[in-house]
Amino acid sequence: MKSASMVAPNLAVWPRTNSDQVRAQRLGETLALPVLRTEYTVDADIDMLLIVGEAGISLQRVAKAAPLPLKVDFGSGGMRHRRRGGQNELLGRAVGVGKRENLRVVDATAGLGRDSFVLADLGCTVVMAERHPVVATLLADGLDRARQAIDPWLSSVGARMTAHAGDARLLSPVTADTIYLDPMFPKRGKSAAVKADLALLQQLLVGSNGDDADALFEWAMDEAAARVVVKRPLRAQPLAGAAPSHQLRGKSIRFDVYVRRAFDTAHSV
DSSP: OOOGGGSOOOEEEEESSGGGHHHHHHHHHHHTOOBOOTTOOOOTTOOEEEEEETTEEEEEEOSTTOOOOBOOOTTSHHHHHHTTOTHHHHHHHHHTTTSSTTOEEEETTOTTSHHHHHHHHTTOEEEEEEOSHHHHHHHHHHHHHHHTOSSHHHHHHHTTEEEEESOGGGGOSOOOSEEEEOOOOSOOOSSHHHHHHHHHHHHHTTTSSOOOHHHHHHHHHHSOOSEEEEEEETTOOOGGGOOOSEEEEOSSEEEEEEEOSOOOOSOOO
């Protein structure tokens, strides 16, 4: 018998107010999830709520002492603080920032889009592919809010990002300069808030097809991108046992860089 932590959670869509009901109904139909009434009370059969409200779409675990709802907020204090992080330099160097103008990146495992946003902030044009439908919903909602933000910095960064709901391999043939992969899960976080976010995602992703990182890497290497970059735990083995051209190492993670050819600098996008 599987433990509760190994069973995929039951989800439902919940409109926070009556004015959110239409949006909630559409979302429920799209994701094939039940839609609750606004006056929802705790149901033992529901593990998580996909909450639709004026401030966006969020994911909330239904449990005592559950962490705050999880949503993609590219304008959050945490994301603004990350702009000044030293890891940004490693990530940018790994994908090839500065090698050509308007560097085009496909983030094939976008998740909550945090690395994608950093890359877009560094000037890249980024396509974010996320195949889990609920995570893809959170990602698209966060991107929409960023693009519509009054803050010119936030809206301009959002304008350089595109969300693709589905497997990145459906984007073939890829015309990007770099394909970026971050298949490691779970990640280590330094704060309780980060750990709570990742624990919630881990519960959500139970039972999903997330164990094919080697196959995804081999697909990326078969595409025409100038380089493939893989984010790995510092001591983890390279994906598919393939030695990278070089590595950029941080305190707890590294970037394995596979250089296929020189970047095409004859054109810009």
